[in-house]
Amino acid sequence: MTDLRTFIGRCPTLVVSSGLGIGDRYRFAVAPGPRLGDDSIHVSCSTTSGSGTLEWDSVLVRIGTALVVVKEQGNKPGGNRYLTQLAEAALRRFQATGS
Numbered sequence: 001m002t003d004l005r006t007f008i009g010r011c012p013t014l015v016v017s018s019g020l021g022i023g024d025r026y027r028f029a030v031a032p033g034p035r036l037g038d039d040s041i042h043v044s045c046s047t048t049s050g051s052g053t054l055e056w057d058s059v060l061v062r063i064g065t066a067l068v069v070v071k072e073q074g075n076k077p078g079g080n081r082y083l084t085q086l087a088e089a090a091l092r093r094f095q096a097t098g099s
Helices: 002-010 083-097
Strands: 013-017 023-031 039-049 052-063 066-075
Touching: 002 023, 002 039, 052 083, 066 083
Parallel strands: none
Antiparallel strands: 013 023, 023 039, 039 052, 052 066
């Protein structure tokens, strides 16, 4: 998780080319998020297409050597309001069932 935080800090922007000289720009950031498991990180990604902005958010939770990932994608800004609740529920399920 430390390496992921460092990587996002060093490379917060990614440009993906379509091969036609048009590139989509994605911006990544470590966002405030829940403290879950042994370690956790909330990764936020956004891209602008025309006049609209879309966001993708993920919460990664490490429990021992396991990693639980909860991802939502394609929301308008602020559309991740249930992400923490989903991550907490996924963690409880993993802890109860191991999967």
